[in-house]
Amino acid sequence: MFKFILPIILIGIAVTGFFLFTNPLYKNIILEREQIASYNEALDNSKALESERDKLTQKYNSFDPENLSKLQKFLPDNVDNIRLILEIEKIALPYGMVLKDVKYDATKKDTEDAVATKTVNVRGENDFSNKDYGVLSLEFSTQGTYDNFINFIKNLENNLRIVDISSIQFTSSAEPGLNPSLKEAYKYNFAIKTYWLKN
Secondary structure, eight states: OHHHHHHHHHHHHHHHHIIIIIHHHHHHHHHHHHHHHHHHHHHHHHHHHHHHHHHHHHHHHHSOHHHHHHHHHHSOSSOOHHHHHHHHHHHHGGGTOOOEEEEEEEOOOHHHHTTOOOOBOTTSOBOOTTSSEEEEEEEEEEEEEHHHHHHHHHHHHHSSSOEEEEEEEEEOTTSTTSOTTSTTEEEEEEEEEEEEEOO
C-alpha cells in the first residue's frame, strides 16, 4: 500500500510544483524572450535608419554647393519676402522700372492652419493650410514702356525663384500720377504668388 501512496504523493508534488513554480517561470522566460526580440528589432531598425541617414548625408555633401544654393533659391525653407522683393527690383532695374506700392501677405502659420479646413478664400484661391508648402502673395506696381514690360516679364519667368503671376492690370500714360517724361509708358499693377517649404 505504501509503495503506491509514495509515488502518487511524489507525482502530486511534481504537478503542484510545475503549476506553482515552473509554469509561471516558463511563461516569464517566454515573455522576456519576446521583449528581447522586440528590442533587437528596434535596434536593427535604429541601425538601418542611422545607415540611411549617413547615406543621405553623404549624398547631400556630394552635391555642388552652387547647386544647393540654387535649390535654396528655387524653393526656400522660409517666407523670405524681402529677398524676393529685392530680386524683382534687380530684374526691373535695367528697364528703369521702379517697384512701388509693394504689399505682401504670407499664408498663416502652421499652428493656425492646423484647425482650418480646405476652403476657398475671398479671392477664390485654394487654402494651402494642409500642404507642405506655404504661399506668399505679393502685389506691386511699376511703370515703363510696353517693350520694357515684355522684357521684364521674360526675365521674371526665367528667374530661379518660382513665381506665378496671378494678375496684371494696365493703366495708360494719360492717367494722372504717371511720369509724363516717359512716352508710351504704362503703369502695371502686378499680383504674384511664390512658394516656400514649411518646416
